[in-house]
Amino acid sequence: MMTGTTLRRPFGITAAVLAVFALAGCGAAARGAAPSPQPVADGQDAVARARADSARHPYTAADVHFMTVMIGHHSQAVAIAAWAPTHGAGPSVRALAERIVNGQQDEIATMRRWLADRGQPVPDAPASGAAGTHGTAHAAHGAHGAQQAPMPGMLSEAQLRQLDQARGAEFDRLFLTFMIQHHRGAVAMVERLFGTYGAGQDETVFKFASDVNVDQTTEIARMQRMLAALTLESDNP
Numbered sequence: 001m002m003t004g005t006t007l008r009r010p011f012g013i014t015a016a017v018l019a020v021f022a023l024a025g026c027g028a029a030a031r032g033a034a035p036s037p038q039p040v041a042d043g044q045d046a047v048a049r050a051r052a053d054s055a056r057h058p059y060t061a062a063d064v065h066f067m068t069v070m071i072g073h074h075s076q077a078v079a080i081a082a083w084a085p086t087h088g089a090g091p092s093v094r095a096l097a098e099r100i101v102n103g104q105q106d107e108i109a110t111m112r113r114w115l116a117d118r119g120q121p122v123p124d125a126p127a128s129g130a131a132g133t134h135g136t137a138h139a140a141h142g143a144h145g146a147q148q149a150p151m152p153g154m155l156s157e158a159q160l161r162q163l164d165q166a167r168g169a170e171f172d173r174l175f176l177t178f179m180i181q182h183h184r185g186a187v188a189m190v191e192r193l194f195g196t197y198g199a200g201q202d203e204t205v206f207k208f209a210s211d212v213n214v215d216q217t218t219e220i221a222r223m224q225r226m227l228a229a230l231t232l233e234s235d236n237p
Contacts, residue, residue: 153185
């Protein structure tokens with residue numbers, strides 16, 4: 001009796017274990033047979049991610065205004081920097097101008113995409129060259145009405161003409177002087193955004209504005225050193 005019982009017990013356990021594995025295999029097969037979700041189109045996926053981000057960190061009217069007018073602000077800097085090769089800029093100024101063009105064009109694309117993903121009006125991409133620099137301020141303010149305060153740091157019509165007429169070392173001096181002014185304006189716009197209650201909580205806006213603050217503050221210091229060296233060279237030919 002003891003022997004028979006001893007033999008039957010492992011058989012019962014083995015059968016139970018096999019049954020469990022069989023059920024698990026059926027479950028896995030059933031799961032494997034389930035249709036995989038269809039991929040979402042890139043554009044739809046971007047909008048979905050933007051909406052999910054906005055649900056976690058709701059954006060404000062101040063965020064929309066900042067991203068809209070900063071497109072115009074960046075566009076003027078890009079257009080001015082594009083003059084460097086045609087206006088006889090020195091090697092160091094040309095290298096700086098190229099970094100500004102490449103970096104701020106990418107940031108303009110980011111801002112335009114952020115606005116589009118949230119169903120907000122997207123400013124037209126300004127034309128390059130002198131005509132583009134003269135039109136960026138008007139285009140950016142037009143999106144939010146004439147009652148908005150002027151964008152800090154933007155070059156005036158007189159400053160644009162003065163820079164466009166300069167060549168060589170004089171262009172370098174004016175470019176650095178005016179671009180320092182322009183960058184300080186962008187930093188002031190970031191400070192205004194973060195000083196507005198509830199603004200800057202959206203993940204993309206926060207990262208972008210923080211990067212602008214750091215990058216342009218760093219470039220201001222670099223341009224101040226370049227301008228000081230240029231002044232020293234002109235004083236000691």
